[in-house]
Amino acid sequence: MRLLSNLLTKFVQNGTLRLVAADGESHLFGGKRPGPVVTIRLHDPALHRKLFLNPELHAGEAYMNGTLTFEDGSNVGDFMYLFSLNRAGLGGHASQKLLRSVWRGLKRWHQANPIGVAAANARHHYDISTDLYRLFLDDGLNYSCAFFSDPEHDTLEDAQRNKLARITAKLRLQPGMTVAEIGSGWGSLAIHIAASTGVHVVAINVSPEQIGIARERAAEAGVADRVEFRELDYRALEGRFDRVVSVGMMEHVGIGNFDAYFSKIRDLLTDDGYAFVHCIGRMLPPGTTGPFIRKYIFPGAYVPSLSEVFASTERTALWVADMEVLRLHYYHTLRHWRARFAAHRDRAAALYDERFCRMWEYYLAAVEVGFLNGSNMVFQLLLSTRRDAVPIVRDFMLADAHAR
CATH class of the missing domain: 3.30.1050 (Nonspecific Lipid-transfer Protein; Chain A)
Structure with a gap:
């Protein structure tokens, strides 16, 4: 002692x-x-x-x-x-x-993620029962930072719809365009993009559980003909797209794979296309993944510092045409998730057991305070190979977001 x-x-x-x-x-x-x-x-x-x-x-x-x-x-x-x-x-x-x-x-x-290991790491977290996620996520099963216009009054559903609308606005999509989404979760963003803009989306994921549910949801939304969900590692995706979207994916590629990740995004883009990347970051110099999160929650994951991100975009010859930092939005998102999990804890215990519930409580509490008092935040980038692929005035984002 x-x-x-x-x-x-x-x-x-x-x-x-x-x-x-x-x-x-x-x-x-x-x-x-x-x-x-x-x-x-x-x-x-x-x-x-x-x-x-x-x-x-x-x-x-x-x-x-x-x-x-x-x-x-x-x-x-x-x-x-x-x-x-x-x-x-x-x-x-x-x-x-x-x-x-x-x-x-x-x-x-710790963050080495070759193709087979990357899939196993993803399934460690995402192939547990979707019924568990339904206990604390919004009705669209969005498992990433929401956007709170009014943290005091927005519901979690409001904030997640805000997030989808803002991302779609940043993409500035036109009829006939194609979109590739790297790491598509349960399909909410791909479905929203297809439903609100009419474009064709190819969404990839390495979790069979998530892909199966995403396909069902696309059919229910009437956009199954415009959204194609593939079980595929992002490194295996081929083709060229007007837009490439990555939400909550970069955290899982591994620190040694940042250049390969950005190079793949660059190679997937048409000459005048651009990419949207949404990722958890840290405002401090490069660090490490906490041992509890690394062992039990997100094996292979790493939250990059901005210096690591921009060093990689420089090496891969990508323009950072726009950047936005969301600071407390994830704290408010996690505050809702933790409250909902607590409210449905007995159902979580029925799905798994008491030890699992305590693990999940510890995880949610740890990451919540990381966004309140720690160094974590979320950044959103628009990346292109041409300096003029993204409009030089960013007003279009807000106008389009309100329209959606």
Whole structure:
């Protein structure tokens, strides 16, 4: 317990952490500055050492396994909020500096995503029951950052419809055009584009579960003749398209594949076409994927810094014709997801089990505070091989978005 106490003394500066150790002894950390008061109880003495060595991984695992519990009205959301307010202090501890240096050395291996591995990583997350996702996503099954015109009053459905309309407006589609969507989820964007513009969309995905549902939804929407869903890795897609769309996909290509990703987008574009890329990013220098997220939620995933993104577009000779940064929109999206998951937790437990529910709670709480107090945001790019493929005045985006 001595090593863990040393770590927590330096870590918790904002708010207060009351820790009841496995022997029943109570320890108090922080209290110097305002913040939440959180009480946790450890039920396994091995956690004293594990939490010192790798707190970001083992705290999540202990909560999943029931060997870390909350008391005095505290919950996992409070715990992650406290963590987010003190994260800088954790990274400054000597043990964590060493751990992060190891992670940096291994990150290209962690994010290696050759074709077969990429498909397996995607299915790890997306081929669980769609009934689970229906418990917390909007009615369109959009599993990416929404756009809140009014965070206080917009419903999740409102915000996701806003997002689809804004993306479609940025594409400036005309009759007869073709669109390729890389990583199409359950098909909402492809269906919206086809229904609102009449263009033909080829949407690819490596998740059979998602593709099957997307095809059903396209038929129900009456656009099955305009949207073609293919089970395909993006590197295998052939042809040339007026627009290429990628929403929530770049995070999964792997840090060693950014150049191949942007090169593929470039090769898929017609001479006067352009691409839309929507991706989670970080406002800090390049980092690593958190160990809990990497192990249990998104294996192979990596959130790039903007310096990594633009270095790759430079190497692949793509114009960044437009960029927009969405800062708190994903926080508000996740706030809705976490509330909906909590409201339907009993149904999630019936689908899987209690351990799965705790894993999902920890994941949603962790990423929510990452967008509130951490370095995460979402960026949207328009990319082209020609400097004039995108209009030089961006007013068209807003006008078209309101029209849709």
